[in-house]
Amino acid sequence: MVEFSLLELGELFVTVAIAGAIGARFGISVIPLYVVGGMLASPFVAGRLGAPYVLPGEALTLLAEVGIVLLLFFLGLEFSLDRLLAARTNITRSGLIDIAVNLPVGIAIGLLLGWSIVEALLLGGIVYISSSAIITKSLIDLGWIANAESEPILGTLVFEDLVIAVYLAIVTSLVLGGDGVGSLGRSLAIAFGFLGALLIVVQYGTRFFTRLLDVDTPEPFVLRTLGVLIPVAGFALSIGVSEAVAAFFVGMGFSTTEHRERIERRLVGIRDVFAAVFFFWIGVNTDPRLVVAAAVPLAIAVVVTTPTKIVSGYYGGRVYDLPPKRSLRVGVGMVSRGEFSLVIAALAAGGTGRVMTELIPAFAVGYVLVMSILGTVLMGESDRLERLVFRDGSTVSE
Numbered sequence: 001m002v003e004f005s006l007l008e009l010g011e012l013f014v015t016v017a018i019a020g021a022i023g024a025r026f027g028i029s030v031i032p033l034y035v036v037g038g039m040l041a042s043p044f045v046a047g048r049l050g051a052p053y054v055l056p057g058e059a060l061t062l063l064a065e066v067g068i069v070l071l072l073f074f075l076g077l078e079f080s081l082d083r084l085l086a087a088r089t090n091i092t093r094s095g096l097i098d099i100a101v102n103l104p105v106g107i108a109i110g111l112l113l114g115w116s117i118v119e120a121l122l123l124g125g126i127v128y129i130s131s132s133a134i135i136t137k138s139l140i141d142l143g144w145i146a147n148a149e150s151e152p153i154l155g156t157l158v159f160e161d162l163v164i165a166v167y168l169a170i171v172t173s174l175v176l177g178g179d180g181v182g183s184l185g186r187s188l189a190i191a192f193g194f195l196g197a198l199l200i201v202v203q204y205g206t207r208f209f210t211r212l213l214d215v216d217t218p219e220p221f222v223l224r225t226l227g228v229l230i231p232v233a234g235f236a237l238s239i240g241v242s243e244a245v246a247a248f249f250v251g252m253g254f255s256t257t258e259h260r261e262r263i264e265r266r267l268v269g270i271r272d273v274f275a276a277v278f279f280f281w282i283g284v285n286t287d288p289r290l291v292v293a294a295a296v297p298l299a300i301a302v303v304v305t306t307p308t309k310i311v312s313g314y315y316g317g318r319v320y321d322l323p324p325k326r327s328l329r330v331g332v333g334m335v336s337r338g339e340f341s342l343v344i345a346a347l348a349a350g351g352t353g354r355v356m357t358e359l360i361p362a363f364a365v366g367y368v369l370v371m372s373i374l375g376t377v378l379m380g381e382s383d384r385l386e387r388l389v390f391r392d393g394s395t396v397s398e
Contacts, residue, residue: 004059011054015041016276029141029380031134031279031336032373038283039369045288056285060277067278068339069233069247070271071133072161076251077260078145078154081202084252087155094152094316095159098334101312103128105305113297118174119355122348123297125171126364127305129164131338132157132244134372137275138336138379149329152320156313156334161245164340165191168242171344175351191241198232198246202253210257222266225254244339282338282368291366294359298366306374309334325386332382336375341368 019033038054039045046053054060084091106127110120135157139145144153169187212228215221229250236246254263291298310331317327345364348356378385 004055004057007052008054008060011041011052012060012277012280016280020276029138029376030276031137031141031376034276034279035283035286035369035372038280039286039288040283041280042284042286044286054280054284056281060281060284063274064278064281065233065237065243066230067271067274067276067281068133068244069229070267070274071136071278072244072247073229073251073254074140074264074267074271075132075136075154075157076248076253077255077264079158079248079252080255081199081252082256084158087151090152090320091155091159094156094319095163097315097319098156098160098312099128099163101308102305105308106301109297109300109304113300115355118171118351119348119353119360121174122171122344122356122360123301123363125164125167125344126341126360126367127301127337129160129337129340129344130157130309130334131336131340131368131372131375132161132248133275133278134336134338134375135333137279138376139333142379144329144333144379147326147329148320148322149317149326149333152317152322152330153313153333155320156316156330158248160340161242161248162195165195165242165245168343168347169240172240172347175347175356187240190239194236194239194241195245195249198249198253202249202256205253206256209254210259213254213257213259213263218266221259221262222270225263225267242340242343278339279372282342282365282372285342286365286369287362290358290362291369294363294366297359297363298370301363301367302370302374306335306371325390328386328389329379329382332375332378332385334375335371335378337368337371 015037016030016034019037020030022028023030023033041054043053043055103124106124107117107120109127110123111117115123135153139150139153144150166188169191173187209228212224213221215224229247232250233243233247237243254260310328313331313334314324314327316334317330318324322330341364345361348360348364351357
């Protein structure tokens with residue numbers, strides 16, 4: 001068995017360091033640069049050129065999962081359960097607009113391509129779910145996290161992450177079989193039971209979390225935080241519940257303590273390192289030849305679903321009573337797709353038939369690559385987009 005080596009890890013960090021330097025030099029987001037760097041360092045590109053390459057094996061996937069967990073944990077730190085419940089009406093309304101526009105569009109594209117209803121449902125999920133990891137990183141990098149548009153963006157992401165837990169339980173049963181309604185019912189019961197238990201802990205565990213982190217020195221503080229976060233996320237994944245959703249809930253639990261700012265200060269560097277690994281991992285799993293094979297559905301999906309996300313996000317911003325320009329930023333901020341789309345693609349690969357085992361995974365990696373780059377570029381160029389759309393020469397940052 002070929003294992004992930006220290007030399008490959010070194011190549012990974014050299015690649016993302018160069019990507020980071022390029023991003024800083026030209027003032028652009030590092031996220032698409034990490035993705036492209038991973039693609040160039042993959043066996044599909046560097047390997048074919050006879051250069052050293054990084055294998056997309058289990059060890060790298062595990063490191064990438066830690067990146068997802070930490071990004072969503074930090075997202076959860078921005079919310080308390082009380083704040084989430086207080087905003088539940090707006091979150092629900094913006095989330096329903098989001099799913100009502102984007103999920104049916106993806107299903108319709110699949111059906112128009114002649115795919116089965118299950119295959120079309122998988123495509124619908126891939127194009128519906130935005131990337132909490134990529135968008136959260138972009139909000140932080142661009143300084144939007146303190147802006148008014150961040151609340152509807154984060155609220156809609158929360159809605160999506162909760163929906164995807166149910167969606168994954170349903171499509172897992174449909175793709176992998178089982179005993180039909182009974183298998184689906186068990187999957188949903190496990191998901192809701194686990195998430196319900198987490199919500200109870202979040203609501204009543206403030207004193208426990210506070211006492212747990214009541215240490216003076218940095219090392220035990222960081223280790224205790226990770227000692228709660230990583231096992232909970234890992235257990236969630238082992239029972240078929242999204243580790244990202246679990247990490248978000250753990251973040252909400254810690255957000256109510258007096259240690260929230262200290263957590264952010266101590267763990268921000270760890271988060272950024274593992275986030276870079278996650279985005280690199282997206283690229284290193286992307287075979288350009290497979291993307292070419294899925295070029296037709298990919299082109300259709302990019303052309304159709306970019307504006308639908310912007311439109312649904314815009315009206316989601318209006319639900320929060322934001323002015324048109326900030327609502328446009330909400331729409332632009334929702335464009336990126338990422339980790340959950342790849343999870344759905346991996347699930348499809350375990351099914352039967354060429355569409356599930358080959359075409360959908362190829363489509364997903366290409367779609368995530370294009371939409372992660374497009375989404376982060378659109379966020380970075382939002383000022384120009386506002387001038388173009390509203391034609392009054394002003395932007396929300398002025």
